[in-house]
Amino acid sequence: MIRAGRTAVGRRELADALGMTWPTFRRLKPHDAEGFPEPVSSEGALVLLWDLEQITAHRDGRPQPALPPEEDDEDLLDRREAAVVLAVKPRSIDSYKTDPRLADHVVVVGGVEHWPRGVLRAYGATRGTMTAPSGRPTGSGDMVPxxxxxxxxxxxxxxxxxxxxxxxxxxxxxxxxxxxxxxxxxxxxxxxxxxxxxxxxxxxxxxxxxxxxxxxxxxxxxxxxxxxxxx
Structure with missing residues (x-):
C-alpha cells in the first residue's frame, strides 16, 4: 500500500529518480540489488511500486525513512488490499469499482488503481444498502442502475x-x-x-x-x- 502522505513510483519514475535512462535501468535492474528498498506494492502484484522517500535516501546514501506503521484513512490500497478490507475476493473489486462510491475516488499510481482506506471502509459499511431512485414506482423496472x-x-x-x-x-x-x-x-x-x-x-x-x-x-x-x- 501507499502510506498516507507518501509518494510511490513505478519503474519508469524509479529510473528517473536514480538518474538512469530507461534502457540502462532495464539492463542493470538496480531494484534487484541487495539492500534496495522493498516495493510497497501488495504481495503478488504484477506492477511494482516503490516509496519515493526511501528511494532517494538509498540513492543519496542516507538511512531509509521507515514507513508509517499505523493505518490511516488516507492510505492508498490497490485491488488486492481493497479486497482484504472488504472481505471479498480480488475479482469482486473489478465489479465494485464501477460504483460511484469507489469510482469517484480512484487514484491511479504507476498505472495501478488505488482507493483510500477510508473510502473503502465507508463503502463496506454501506455495501448492500439500496435506495430506489425517487419518482420510480415499485414494479416499474430494474431499480439498480x-x-x-x-x-x-x-x-x-x-x-x-x-x-x-x-x-x-x-x-x-x-x-x-x-x-x-x-x-x-x-x-x-x-x-x-x-x-x-x-x-x-x-x-x-x-x-x-x-x-x-x-x-x-x-x-x-x-x-x-x-x-x-x-x-
Missing part, C-alpha cells in the same frame, strides 16, 4: 453462494429474468475461473467447490464450460 448491477450480484454471491433469483429480486429490485441472467453469468465466470486455476477440474466439481447447489447451477455450468473451452 445497469452498470452497478454486476457488483451487487457479486456481493450477494460472496455472502451466500446459494442465493436465489427470488432473493436477488427482493434485495435489488430487479426483474426475475434480470436476476437469473446476472446470477448465471457471475456463477459461470467464477466456475470458469476455478477451472482455469486448476487445470483438469471439471465444471461440476468446480461448482461444488464454490458451493453452488445443483438446482441453481445447471445453466451456469454449461456456460462456464463454453467459456473455458474458448480459452
Amino acid at each position: 445497469r452498470d452497478l448491477l454486476p457488483g451487487r450480484i457479486a456481493e450477494l454471491l460472496d455472502a451466500d453462494p446459494a442465493v436465489t433469483a427470488a432473493h436477488a429480486v427482493d434485495v435489488l429490485g430487479v426483474s426475475t429474468s434480470t436476476a437469473q441472467k446476472h446470477l448465471q453469468h457471475e456463477r459461470a465466470a467464477r466456475i470458469a475461473a476455478q477451472m482455469h486455476t486448476e487445470p483438469g477440474l471439471r465444471a461440476e466439481a468446480a461448482a461444488d467447490r464454490l458451493g453452488y447447489p445443483p438446482a441453481l447451477r445447471r445453466s451456469a455450468v454449461k456456460a462456464a464450460q463454453q467459456l473455458h473451452d474458448k480459452h
Whole structure:
C-alpha cells in the first residue's frame, strides 16, 4: 500500500529518480540489488511500486525513512488490499469499482488503481444498502442502475453462494429474468475461473467447490464450460 502522505513510483519514475535512462535501468535492474528498498506494492502484484522517500535516501546514501506503521484513512490500497478490507475476493473489486462510491475516488499510481482506506471502509459499511431512485414506482423496472448491477450480484454471491433469483429480486429490485441472467453469468465466470486455476477440474466439481447447489447451477455450468473451452 501507499502510506498516507507518501509518494510511490513505478519503474519508469524509479529510473528517473536514480538518474538512469530507461534502457540502462532495464539492463542493470538496480531494484534487484541487495539492500534496495522493498516495493510497497501488495504481495503478488504484477506492477511494482516503490516509496519515493526511501528511494532517494538509498540513492543519496542516507538511512531509509521507515514507513508509517499505523493505518490511516488516507492510505492508498490497490485491488488486492481493497479486497482484504472488504472481505471479498480480488475479482469482486473489478465489479465494485464501477460504483460511484469507489469510482469517484480512484487514484491511479504507476498505472495501478488505488482507493483510500477510508473510502473503502465507508463503502463496506454501506455495501448492500439500496435506495430506489425517487419518482420510480415499485414494479416499474430494474431499480439498480445497469452498470452497478454486476457488483451487487457479486456481493450477494460472496455472502451466500446459494442465493436465489427470488432473493436477488427482493434485495435489488430487479426483474426475475434480470436476476437469473446476472446470477448465471457471475456463477459461470467464477466456475470458469476455478477451472482455469486448476487445470483438469471439471465444471461440476468446480461448482461444488464454490458451493453452488445443483438446482441453481445447471445453466451456469454449461456456460462456464463454453467459456473455458474458448480459452
